[in-house]
Amino acid sequence: MKILVTGANGQVGACFQRLAPLYPDWRFIFAGSGDLDITEKQAVDFFLAANPGVAWVINCAAYTAVDKAESEPEKARNINVTGAKILAEACAKRGILLVHFSSDYVYHTQQNTPFKEHDPVKPKGVYARTKLAGERAATRAYPEGTMVIRTSWVYASVGQNFVKTMLRLGKERSELRVVADQIGTPTYAPDLALAVLKIIEKVAAGTLDRVSISGVWNYSNEGVASWYDFAQAIFDLSNVDCHVVPIETQDYPTPAQRPPFSVLNKTKIKNFFGIEIPHWRESLEKCLVALNE
Ligand SMILES: NC(=O)c1ccc[n+]([C@@H]2O[C@H](COP(=O)([O-])OP(=O)(O)OC[C@H]3O[C@@H](n4cnc5c(N)ncnc54)[C@H](OP(=O)(O)O)[C@@H]3O)[C@@H](O)[C@H]2O)c1
Secondary structure (H helix, E strand, O other): OEEEEEOOOOHHHHHHHHHHHHOOOOEEEEEOOOOOOOOOHHHHHHHHHHOOOEEEEEEOOOOOOOOHHHHOHHHHHHHHHHHHHHHHHHHHHHOOEEEEEEEHHHOOOOOOOOEOOOOOOOOOOHHHHHHHHHHHHHHHHOOOOEEEEEEOOEEOOOOOOHHHHHHHHHHHOOEEEEEOOOEEOOEEHHHHHHHHHHHHHHHHOOOOOHHHHOEEEEOOOEOOEEHHHHHHHHHHHOOOOOEEEEEOHHHOOOOOOOOOEOOEOOHHHHHHHOOOOOEHHHHHHHHHHHHHO
């Protein structure tokens, strides 16, 4: 089976590259932004024509600079909406199943219980709005073959993320102020990537109907944390001697607003696909080990 991973050099894309050897019978094609620009319709068509037989596209390509997006709305929209639509149309034409990632930031409401997939969405900010528009554009273009996975606070030992930033700053400073009133769940990118590969495995084995994968699915690690909790755990588990001071969002203004609460309810994906999800602390430990290897 042939699987194309777009945006293959980002955090999540790179995790698929690392996990690929676990599936020696499958052929992965890893396309970074330099190999395939998902906003170029002709390039996408040409790429799929040059690589016949692709059964799945896993779209890891995205504009993810949440604050910068406020000053680059056209660029964010082009990648997150137009790119997603172009990929979905290309997949629909060829009967290729599409996995597309979206964000917990679409759930920016007053709700304070874990979000289910059908709870109301209200994205604020360019990044969040383009992520919602992108998942809708892809689903509209290819309703029967697009799996949208909303995830949150993604980190890995590769790429730029909160864990690496905290480790760097924690070694430079004796004290750090970290927001304590935004609540969500960190997601270790290798856990997310492995869950996707297990889902693909189930569909490939014929135990699941192709169409049943379509729609929106939430995935993050288990547990709940604030950014303050997350920073504290990073320092505790890596023996970094840095005092973490809890602050409020209003004391750390950013160009884009983040939801105060965006914990995801994962019951749907766990029950339907029989997936077990590790707690975020357990996965953080794995990441810290990987960073020291
Ligand atoms: N990171 C998070 O905390 C988070 C949270 C929730 C959801 N998500 C979602 O999860 C998915 C993966 O995120 P990530 O953290 O892996 O992002 P990432 O590390 O920023 O990677 C995104 C990748 O997309 C590539 N890309 C950008 N424009 C492209 C284009 N036009 N064509 C092809 N590739 C392009 C980038 O390549 P260049 O670097 O060369 O531009 C980069 O390698 C995204 O859909 C994101 O919205 C992420």
